[in-house]
Amino acid sequence: MVENKEKQDRHFPVFAQDNLLRRLLSNSKKFNPYVTDGQVVADLGCGPGYFTLPLAECVGPRGRVYAIDSNEKAIRALEKKANKHGYSNIEAYASSASDLSFIKDGSVDFVLANGLLCSMAPQHHESTVNEIKRVLKPEGQAYIAVDRGRFSYVGESEWERILEGFRIERRGDPKMGDRWAVVSIKP
Numbered sequence: 613m614v615e616n617k618e619k620q621d622r623h624f625p626v627f628a629q630d631n632l633l634r635r636l637l638s639n640s641k642k643f644n645p646y647v648t649d650g651q652v653v654a655d656l657g658c659g660p661g662y663f664t665l666p667l668a669e670c671v672g673p674r675g676r677v678y679a680i681d682s683n684e685k686a687i688r689a690l691e692k693k694a695n696k697h698g699y700s701n702i703e704a705y706a707s708s709a710s711d712l713s714f715i716k717d718g719s720v721d722f723v724l725a726n727g728l729l730c731s732m733a734p735q736h737h738e739s740t741v742n743e744i745k746r747v748l749k750p751e752g753q754a755y756i757a758v759d760r761g762r763f764s765y766v767g768e769s770e771w772e773r774i775l776e777g778f779r780i781e782r783r784g785d786p787k788m789g790d791r792w793a794v795v796s797i798k799p
C-alpha cells in the first residue's frame with residue numbers, strides 16, 4: 613500500500629483563537645494603523661476574526677475586508693459576530709487562501725497573513741505567496757508572520773526564501789528568532 617504523506621491544513625478550536633485571555637494579552641487592534649477609511653483588506657487565515665472585525669471597523673462602510681479561512685467553523689463564527697455587530701463590509705470565504713480568484717489583481721491595500729503559512733499544508737505555500745503578490749496594489753503592504761517550532765510548517769530557510777520574493781519594509785530580528793515582516797511587492 614502506498615502511504616499518502618500529503619500534509620493537511622491545521623485547524624484550531626474557535627474558542628482558542630478568540631477569548632478573554634487573548635484579548636487581555638494581545639491587542640486585537642494591532643493592525644489597524646496599517647489601514648485607513650475606504651481601503652481594501654484581505655485577512656488570510658482569519659480564524660473567527662480576532663483581527664478582522666477591528667480592521668473592518670477601521671476601513672468603514674466604504675471599505676471592504678475579505679476574510680478567508682479553510683476552517684468552515686471559524687468562518688461561520690466570524691459571520692455570526694459580524695452580523696451581531698452590524699458589519700456589512702466583510703466578505704467571508706470558507707476556502708483555502710491558496711486560491712483567491714474572487715479577488716481582482718492589484719486591488720488590495722493591506723494583506724494580513726498572521727500565522728497562516730505555518731498552519732497551511734506546505735504544498736499550498738507557493739501558490740498562496742503568489743496570490744498575495746497578485747492581489748496587492750503596487751503601493752500596498754502585507755504583514756506576514758509565522759510561528760517557529762516543531763509544529764510550524766515553515767522552516768527557517770523557507771521563511772527567508774518567502775521574504776526574498778518581496779520588498780522588505782520592516783521585519784523582526786532574525787537573531788531573536790522573530791518571524792514577522794511588513795512587505796510590499798518588488799517594483
Ligand SMILES: C[S@@+](CC[C@H](N)C(=O)[O-])C[C@H]1O[C@@H](n2cnc3c(N)ncnc32)[C@H](O)[C@@H]1O
Pocket residue numbers: 621622623624629656657658659660662663680681682683686707708709710725726727728731732733736
Ligand atoms: C494560527 S491561526 C491564526 C488565525 C488568525 N490569523 C489570528 O491571528 O487570530 C491560523 C489560521 O489559518 C487557517 N488556515 C490553515 N490553512 C489554511 C488555508 N489553506 N487557507 C486559509 N486558512 C488556513 C487556520 O484554520 C487558522 O484559522
